[in-house]
Amino acid sequence: MNGFLHQVIAGIATGGIYASVALALVMIYQATHHVNFAQGEMATFSTYIALTLVQAGLPFWVAFFATVGISFCIGVVIERVLMRPMANAAVLTHVGLFIGLVLVVSNLTGWVFDYTVKPFPTPFHDGPLLGGLVTGHELGSTAVTLVVLGLVYLFFRHTRLGLAMRAAAFNPVSARLVGVRVGWMLALGWGLAAAIGAIAGIMVAPVVFLEPNMMLGILLYAFAGALLGGIDNPGGAVIGGFAVGVIENLGGTYIVGTELKLTLALVIIIGVLLVRPAGLFGRVVLSRV
Amino acid sequence: MATETTLPIAPPRPAFAVDPRIVWGVGLIILVAPLFLAESYQLFQLTLAAIYAIAILGLNLVTGYNGQISLGHGAFYAAGAYVAAIMMDKLNLPYWSTLPAAAVLCGLLGYGIGLPALRLGGLYLALTTFSLAVAVPQILKYKGIEAWTGGVQGVLVTKPDAPFGLPLNSDQYLYLFTILVALGIFLLARNLMASRIGRAIMAIRDHGLAAEAMGMDIASLKTSTFAVSAMITGVAGALSAIAVEFVSPDSFQVPLSITLFVGMVVGGVASIIGGVFGGLFVVFMPNVAEGISKAAPGVIYGCILIAFLFVLPGGVAGLLRRLAARLRR
């Protein structure tokens, strides 16, 4: 069963990609109770910014943190300009705004940065390990994802700001009554989500190569992973991302065939939502009226 | 998740000072005039607009009126189109027989998807249906059904000629046929939404709990709305296959579902007539956007969508409603 083992390992490597994007999805959900459709496109745009900075001669990590900072600002600006005026509008309006963002950002990316496939540098040793099933970059990027996960956990659990953000998303009215500036908390949430998206993009790009539609498929697998682990649980989302990578490979190789891999993700999404809407690790929230 | 909506609710039918017969007469003239005035290509565009109008109407029933956000209606449109193409090309059945077949099949499909979907609220449903839209092309080219669907190559069909020796060319006839079908579906939808069932559908959107407390069977109503919505969009898909004379997996990529959604928002959410404006918008606007900039038509398209959400949240239909209200005052 050598092939089987190889598929599992390759699946974990690919799952690392989904995990990092799933983490960004969970982040914005924690902070705003929204799932941003344009998350993938925004992350791709950020990755191009990073590439531009690297090509301009900045060292990798400088470009990395600069991009994270720029992306944070972009996220805040989008919340202030687009989402804020619509804060009280219907969910439908929000979905409309997300779709509008997807259209604008994805086309803008292609327009500004061209559609040709571009290589993206990695800061890690980029050689094959474990008989070539995993590369140094994949290990490094998984480590980065785990570090980000740890920071997110600490931030939400152990800082006043994190607590305030969760309060603002969970119950805006009460939060405002105890003095939390709800509006700014949401903007901050968007900023953080954009920043984590940028990290995900930078970690993904060396593996899949950079082009404007880089994230379209990944976003759906990541969404499946986030749901599987629990959309309100960062750790669960990361595990969910890895799990989807493995399920996808095994399902594609042994069950449904490679043509229906994406359909498999769709089945996971529907299955989770039906059987256990809170995900494997999510808390079941009872809503009261 | 509390899904509180502040969607514009269709007002009770206003007491127009104008005789409804005049409205109907003018409307019919506007619909029939292109038959004699427009050239073939323009008729084809108007036919497409009418087809999109039907599809958007279908989406509006479930998303606008019932509050279940679907970003995957392209799937039903595709299913309807393939039903028509396969029936005409592989089974040599007449074009008109494909519409009821598409309606039945898409209705069943909608029921099947609506069943789990009704348990999902707001964003979850939106994302799940969005995933469906992304998966559609690969389902269509699945090798198990390739003998019927033609795989990646798709299926060619042939437009019908005018029957009964009508002095119309095939573009004119197809326009007439589509308009008649659209008229029928729009009237049915209007009557449905004005009925007790229609009010129940909207009540579920506006306050599900209260609706349930009043004894409405929410689950079955939501699922049925989804099925009816899919049915209508499926008929539009079948018409599109006949008009375009070609179906392939590439005809039904994600942008199709997004187009339908955009058309609904621009035309007017929870408005029957909004579908017409939406249909006209999605056919004619891309050409305008392209005229403004060849560099990135998508950017302009997206900006227009966002602008509509900000400036005209009720869409074109909402604008007209407001104008009419002002006139009456």
Place this chain on the structure above:
Amino acid sequence: MLTRRTLLVASAAALAAPRIGHAADLTGVTADEIKIGNIMPYSGPASAYGVIGKLQQVFFKAINDAGGFQGRRLNFVTYDDGYSPPKTVEQTRRLVEQDKVSFLFNTLGTPTNSAIHRYVNQRKVPHLFLSTGADKWGDPQNFPWTIGWQPSYRTEAQIYTKYMLEQDRNAKLALLYQNDDFGKDYVAGVRDVLGSRFDAVVKTVSHEVTDATIDSQIVQLHGTGSTALLTATTPKFAAQTIRKVHDIGWRPAMHFLTNVSISVAAVMNPAGPEKGVGIITSAYLKDPTDPAWNDDAGMKEWRDWMKAHMPEADQSDGNYVFSYGVSKTMMRVLTQCNGDFSRENIMKQATSLSGLEVPSLINGIKVNTSSTNYHPIRQMQLAKWDGKTFDRFGGLIEGANV
């Protein structure tokens, strides 16, 4: 199966056979203008190819700015179809019925052109030099008004398969293909050569453009114990394949790579140039990022043109080379028309090219067409990646003649 559709096509074809000499159709041509129609995916999933249309806009404008062509302006009307066949039908009808163009030139995409194939032939509108490598555009019997340009993917796959069998009669082939019309043409080409042996010799695995990586597919193919690998996929996935095959220590005796994905800048360097050593392809276009062409006269002409007219453009993008070559071919047709720009004559001249050399094509490859040959470029040359450049070997291969 003789359906109503095939009957219609056949009768349309019979009616549509170009008749020269009487009732010349001069639509789109005036004393001072020739109207050319074109459709490109400027938006949507295939936007990467939009640059082909962008070059052509500049190309025809440059000719007009320099005084036009034989006293006429070349009015190049190009529309966006977002790579969506229904939109292609609409835009084509707009070009033909409303703008009344003289002919269609270099419309892009297989599904999109399939949607308008019958329409343009019924209308007898020349449908010239399509931007797609499907095999079906060269069918003068049934579709006399449509002609392709580049060599077909299917022919390319036949060439690889024959080469493989010449090297090793007992070779086993692993075939990775993108699950769309482009990838499936390669499966068809391999099947053409192997026939009934296909199932015994070939293991195929497909991938979708929405897949994040093709690692799983490579691992799967590696496990089949095949001795040769054919990669029929677009640049992003080709680069991933080359890297992964090398990383897991798979050293197939032969690795064939579709010439869609042989850009040095977009595929070989991103994958790691040393990882692809030994890869075999069959090229017809010159790659702008291949140092072998640094001093080539044709590429110099192209570079000078780019510098003068599109200084902002990314010169490592091979689509510009393609676009320049096909535009040059078009100009040759118009020159050959000798002042008679009727649709019949344009079609006749497009199918009477002989020995045309185009700066974009590998030296020695010539464009030839005739009333029975609707495959303008039939020649290719095998080339092997040596870590820096594709080293061409063997002579020009003309078609595959299975």
